[in-house]
């Protein structure tokens with residue numbers, strides 16, 4: 001990247017006055033050094049609709065005030081003296097890929113409690129109901145869910161709360177509220193859950209963190225059912241799935257956590273016996289924002 005100033009700066013002061021035109025018709029004038037990396041971010045934002053979002057902090061009003069603005073809220077700049085920045089040395093349009101962080105912990109439950117949870121699922125097989133999603137597409141998700149299992153749910157919540165400081169540190173997210181939704185699911189032959197996020201509707205917007213605890217009978221009688229978590233790119237101010245992703249195998253007694261906004265899917269399960277007890281089971285849910 002190179003920039004040239006057509007005029008001025010004869011005194012050797014490598015600065016330029018920039019009037020930043022903001023969304024909503026606002027404007028602020030800043031004097032910035034030509035070496036200031038924020039100048040390049042500002043100019044790149046104008047050329048490429050989708051770079052990674054940045055917070056710009058620019059001193060304005062002779063240094064008496066600070067303009068803090070998200071880089072995508074800038075619609076134009078006027079420079080004095082006229083400045084031309086050559087940004088052609090790098091492709092403009094490739095959006096930054098945010099690599100998803102997934103926290104995985106094995107041996108989540110003591111073995112006695114794991115046995116109890118599996119036995120509970122089998123005993124309550126008749127209370128599981130078909131899942132639905134907020135999507136109108138009937139083919140979006142196939143599995144069965146149990147919403148009410150107080151004998152197990154409170155113990156799971158307590159264990160999750162204990163683990164949260166470690167999860168926060170690993171995922172780099174802020175402290176979360178103590179509200180934890182839980183459900184139990186069963187996936188059998190041919191079941192799946194297509195690409196979705198967990199907090200995209202008004203009802204689910206408070207979900208910050210998704211967790212999934214996996215268990216199954218032994219020996220394992222199904223294949224597939226991996227969880228795929230996609231990396232993200234921002235397009236038109238929304239997170240969408242990048243081409244890259246990571247796969248998590250639904251190992252017995254494993255729990256995973258990830259941000260609910262990540263796009264993810266459950267790959268199709270093969271369970272030749274079709275028997276409920278041979279399926280892929282989870283206790284999954286969401287930790288809410290404060």
Ligand SMILES: O=C(O)CCC(=O)C(=O)O
Nearest residue numbers: 193198212227266282284
């Ligand atoms: O079962 C899984 O691995 C993930 C389930 C899921 O994505 C959900 O219930 O929202």
Ligand SMILES: [Fe+2]
Nearest residue numbers: 196197198264
């Ligand atoms: Fe999900």
